Amino acid sequence: MQDPPDDRLLQQEGPWLAGGAPAPGRLSRARIRDDSDIALINAVEPGDVLPGATIYECLRAAANLAPDKAAVIHLQSADPDAPPRVLTYAGLMDSIERAASVFREAAEGQPSSVGIILPMIPEAIIAAWGASTAGIACPINPFLEPDHVASLLNASRVTTLVVGHARHGRGAWDRLDEICTKVPTLRKVLVVDSDGAALDFATALAARPQGLSFLPSTDPEAEATYLPTGGTTATPKLVRMTHRGQLLMAWLIAAHAGAAEDDVVGHAMPNFHVGGANLLTLRAALFGQTLVTLTSDGFRNPGIVARFWEIVRKFGVTSLIATPATAAAILAQASSSSEGHDIRTFNCGGSTIPVDVLRGFHQRFGVWLREIWGMSEFHGMVSVHPDIAQQPAIGSVGRAVPWHRIQVVEVSAENVFIRNCAPGERGNLLVSGVALTPGYVDRRFDPLLFVKGMPDGMRWANTGDLGTMDERGNVWIFGRAKDVIIRGGHNIDPQMIEDVLVGHPAVQIAAAVGQPDAAKGEIPIVYVQLKAGATATTEELLARCRERVQERAAVPVEVIIAAQIPLTAIGKINKPALRADAMLRVARRQADAIVSNSARFLVRVDESGTRPRVKLTLDAPEGDAPALKGKLEAALGRFEFETSIDFAPVNRANCADSRETDGRGV
DSSP states (O other), X not given: OXXXXXXXXXXXXXXXXXXXXXXXXXXXXXXXXXXXXXXXXXXXXXXXXXXSSSHHHHHHHHHHHOXXXXXXXXXXXXOTTSOXXXXXXXXXXXXXXXXXXXXXXXXXXXXXXXXXXXXXXXXXXXXXXXXXXXXXXXXXXXXXXXXXXXXXXXHHTOSEEEEOXXXXXXXXXXXXXXXXXXXTTOOEEEETTOSSTTXXXXXXXXXXXXXXXXXXXXXXXXXXXXXXXXXXXXXXXXXXXXXXXXXXXXXXHHHHHOOSXXXXXXXXXXXXXXXXXXXXXXXXXXXXXXXXXXXXTGGGSHHHHHTHHHHHHHHTOOEEEEOHXXXXXXXXXXXXXXXXXXXXXXXXXXXXXXXXXXXXXXXXXXXXXXXXXXXXXXXXXXXXXXXXXXXXXXXXXXXXXXXXXXXEEEEOTTSBEEXXXXXXXXXXXXXXXXXXXXXXXXXXXXXXXXXXXXXXXXXXXXXXXXXXXXXXXXXXXXXXXXXXXXETTEEEOHHHHHHHHHTSTTEEEEEEEEEEEXXXXXXXXXXXXXXXXXXXXXXXXXXXXXXXXXXXXXXXXXXXXXXXXXXXXXXXXXXXXXXXXXHHHHHHHHHHHHHOOGGGEEEEEEOSSSSOEEEEXXXXXXXXXHHHHHHHHHHHHTTTOOEEEEESOOOGGGOTTSSOSSSOOO
């Protein structure tokens, strides 16, 4: 099958779509096809491509162009024939303005900050853009534990909380009272689809007059969003996002994936993730496009994967973003037909696209999967593959987006520049550019991001990724620096283990991590998830590794077959959870050897601090306690674990939320 045509490319002069060249006060529309397009866009001042300085101004400009056009089509189910919920641009702007007024009034003279804990429903978008108009938006994953939710709300100093209801399924709203009592700055709680009018979000908006009740900021560098990053547990880490940064990244993804008014954006990434917030929802609204939300669960809804091509045909979807795992699942639908679809760009992020999936997807559906690379600290993506009509450089994440630069360097453990790396040499990937965040809400994290001592004196961010760059500027990523397994000083790339196991016909997912080791620091182990209905033994998989893993030190000492590899909310493998599980297994074995009766102790891994720590609860006779504590501390100390040991009756029924209950772990 051939790539679907895009006749609008023939109307371009340089990178600009017909009528879309930069002009004061007007939205520019471009298409990045090659390096010359990137160079021409680089020659334009970034702010000159936008119709306004702030998110509100740009949304207002888009709504004025076509107020009756569908801004959001929200699918109520995976059945494409089921009537969707439709929100026009006029209705969207009316709700945003009313919400902003409610939020500003609720702050009672203090800076407005709004926590948003919602599934992928239109109210999540309304609340986010209303909050950024009134002050700060803080969208939060609904599936975090209450203590983590409260810590994010406190770090953001929220004055209003917009939250879901039990009818949206399970979520943090199930323990709303517990959360609210821990947030002293909170003045108002609004519940979407509440049973009572007093707390109902829609009722609060309807009670407000049309329009804004205040003059919004016109400062493009004002902070608009505090976006949580860094996983599902641990100390709050919030990226400070500006109006300018969010808008420029929305503009850049459209220049890559489609900037015409009639483009239709498939939305299946959560709004509390930078992909959903900036690269999909804000991109669509900035360009006056239609956003099609693939149910409140996105690709977590198996029906969306099963009926994917029916849905994109029905609603004319032209672009979307997903993980490689989602693309593989779509490809695995043997009976589905893509005939008649309009998809021009299908971007993948979060992990490397397997070559067989990339080629198989194009061969069957006529669409090249294109890997993009980014992070919240840049308001979204930092690299693209310019030519959408050709096969991308397989294994590469592309080249730097306009107004940004990428370097490969060596840095010290203290994040200090040491030297530049040669083309093709592996090192730390740094990025600089106009969309780089001002920093984190908690400034203590800034030194971990901003590299010290760069020769050009500019602000450069350490992405935490290891990779190389060729002479054309194509970037290849070899994993997160913290994912590298260090065995006795030998650096092991986990991908060399994972690739060997994913090649086994029974293995769907493989994830290698370092298991703490008293002698070598770390030793490699690997978790695998088998394909539905497939069988394989750990001995068989270990034998494959011994035969095919190229470096002897990289051969894993253990293969763990898991029923389900833990994934993040956007479908990436959750390696922090696997590292915690590996830590748990080691601590459990040490406790078993000393206490000998597993019914007398409980081991957990606490991830609420800056680094995980082992928490051990021991049910021991008073006279035995000091001796057992000393032995346990000595044993766990050999692994350099931070440890706390408490003596109390062990009640396993109360540890359902911990990582460990019975030693099985993941």
